[in-house]
Amino acid sequence: MVKQRILTGITTTGTPHLGNYVGAIRPAIHASLDDAVESFFFLADYHALIKSSDPQRVRESSKEIAATWLALGLDTDRAVFYRQSDIPEITELTWVLNCNAAKG
Numbered sequence: 001m002v003k004q005r006i007l008t009g010i011t012t013t014g015t016p017h018l019g020n021y022v023g024a025i026r027p028a029i030h031a032s033l034d035d036a037v038e039s040f041f042f043l044a045d046y047h048a049l050i051k052s053s054d055p056q057r058v059r060e061s062s063k064e065i066a067a068t069w070l071a072l073g074l075d076t077d078r079a080v081f082y083r084q085s086d087i088p089e090i091t092e093l094t095w096v097l098n099c100n101a102a103k104g
Contacts, residue, residue, distance in 0.1 A: 006031050009042035009084070012061040013051045016068040025072055032079040039079035041069065046084040046091070 008028050010020050032039035043065055048058045062083060074081060084090055 001036070003036055003038040005038045005040065007040045007042075009044040009047070010065050011044040011047040011051060012058050012065055013048045014057075014061055016065050020065075020068070021072070025069060025074075028079075029069075029073050032075065041074065041079055041081050043083040 006028065008024050010016070010024055016025075028039065028041055031037050032041075043062050045058055045062055048061070052058055066081075066083075069081065070076075
């Protein structure tokens with residue numbers, strides 16, 4: 001059986017809020033409980049580079065958002081949970097694709 005894959009993240013530029021919960025966290029956690037779904041959730045700290053020039057705020061926000069996901073019931077045995085900057089292949093692949101694929 002081929003599993004449906006879900007990927008979502010929250011930009012680490014502020015304190016988590018109701019919109020994060022309703023729009024991303026609650027539906028993502030609910031979907032991760034489905035055995036037919038493979039879930040990937042991330043802290044979008046690279047996305048934060050265009051929104052915040054305060055590295056301390058991004059670090060604090062990363063911790064707050066991670067704690068929120070976990071406090072609201074994210075089961076890390078059922079979902080992959082990571083920080084973008086911990087996976088260098090993300091930026092490497094982005095660079096390769098930007099060099100070889102037009103963005104319309």
